[in-house]
Amino acid sequence: MPPDAPLIELRDVALTLDGRRVLDGVDLAATERRIGIVGRNGSGKSTLIRVIAGLIAPDRGQARVGGVDVAHDRKRAVGVVGMLFQNPDHQIIFPTIEEEIAFGLTQQGRSKSEAARAVAAILSRFDKAHWAGAAVHTLSQGQKQLVCLMAVLAMEPAVILLDEPLSGLDIPTRMQLGRYLDAAPATLVHVSHDPDALTGYERVIWLDAGRIKQDGPAARVLAAYGAEMRRAGGRDDLSDLAG
Numbered sequence: 317m318p319p320d321a322p323l324i325e326l327r328d329v330a331l332t333l334d335g336r337r338v339l340d341g342v343d344l345a346a347t348e349r350r351i352g353i354v355g356r357n358g359s360g361k362s363t364l365i366r367v368i369a370g371l372i373a374p375d376r377g378q379a380r381v382g383g384v385d386v387a388h389d390r391k392r393a394v395g396v397v398g399m400l401f402q403n404p405d406h407q408i409i410f411p412t413i414e415e416e417i418a419f420g421l422t423q424q425g426r427s428k429s430e431a432a433r434a435v436a437a438i439l440s441r442f443d444k445a446h447w448a449g450a451a452v453h454t455l456s457q458g459q460k461q462l463v464c465l466m467a468v469l470a471m472e473p474a475v476i477l478l479d480e481p482l483s484g485l486d487i488p489t490r491m492q493l494g495r496y497l498d499a500a501p502a503t504l505v506h507v508s509h510d511p512d513a514l515t516g517y518e519r520v521i522w523l524d525a526g527r528i529k530q531d532g533p534a535a536r537v538l539a540a541y542g543a544e545m546r547r548a549g550g551r552d553d554l555s556d557l558a559g
């Protein structure tokens with residue numbers, strides 16, 4: 317990949333699910349390290365970051381991260397992009413914390429001993445060496461989300477996609493995990509309904525009905541989005557939902 321090439325590149329991405337056009341003509345060339353995505357319920361935010369993760373192939377256009385065609389080169393995709401979901405219970409599949417963190421590392425092709433070393437390193441970086449053999453089901457939601465974050469960070473992806481991972485957590489837990497995310501060396505693409513979570517971001521993309529409505533500096537886009545949401549909130553907006 318040329319040194320000045322965008323880390324994330326979407327070209328004319330379109331996707332139809334169950335006969336409904338969910339993404340339509342989305343273009344994105346991103347070099348920024350902190351990118352927010354906002355938009356109303358159903359505007360296509362989660363679908364868009366699943367496309368960037370390579371979890372869904374668009375039916376038109378292409379998504380590349382770090383030069384990798386993420387939907388079609390899954391082996392390399394797991395090395396360049398990681399994801400955190402809103403509910404850690406949808407992400408965690410192993411009974412113990414060390415098994416959970418090791419899984420992604422072995423998926424990347426690391427040997428068992430390399431993976432074990434990386435698990436120990438990430439646990440000790442977060443002062444959680446004592447968690448290694450603990451059962452995941454004994455943890456709180458915030459602690460489970462921290463396990464997911466450690467698992468993603470251990471894989472050292474260039475891009476971490478965040479699908480509202482802080483929204484179900486109490487304020488102190490949200491603040492603490494937010495600080496860990498802010499300090500992450502990776503590029504972050506963060507879907508959030510909370511404009512405060514995106515303050516200080518370099519770029520925000522506003523999705524509306526599967527298309528980019530605004531794309532620019534966070535302060536400008538969040539102000540326009542906030543004003544529009546307050547206008548919509550003043551109306552009987554839900555009556556429009558059925559179409």
Ligand SMILES: Nc1ncnc2c1ncn2[C@@H]1O[C@H](COP(=O)(O)OP(=O)(O)OP(=O)(O)O)[C@@H](O)[C@H]1O
Pocket residue numbers: 333334336338355356357358359360361362363364
């Ligand atoms: N697997 C699927 N099959 C059919 N339709 C889907 C599927 N996934 C999403 N959709 C539809 O696509 C649209 C966009 O959904 P998406 O979850 O991407 O929106 P969102 O902006 O993330 O919404 P929210 O803020 O509510 O999480 C919605 O109308 C949703 O019902």
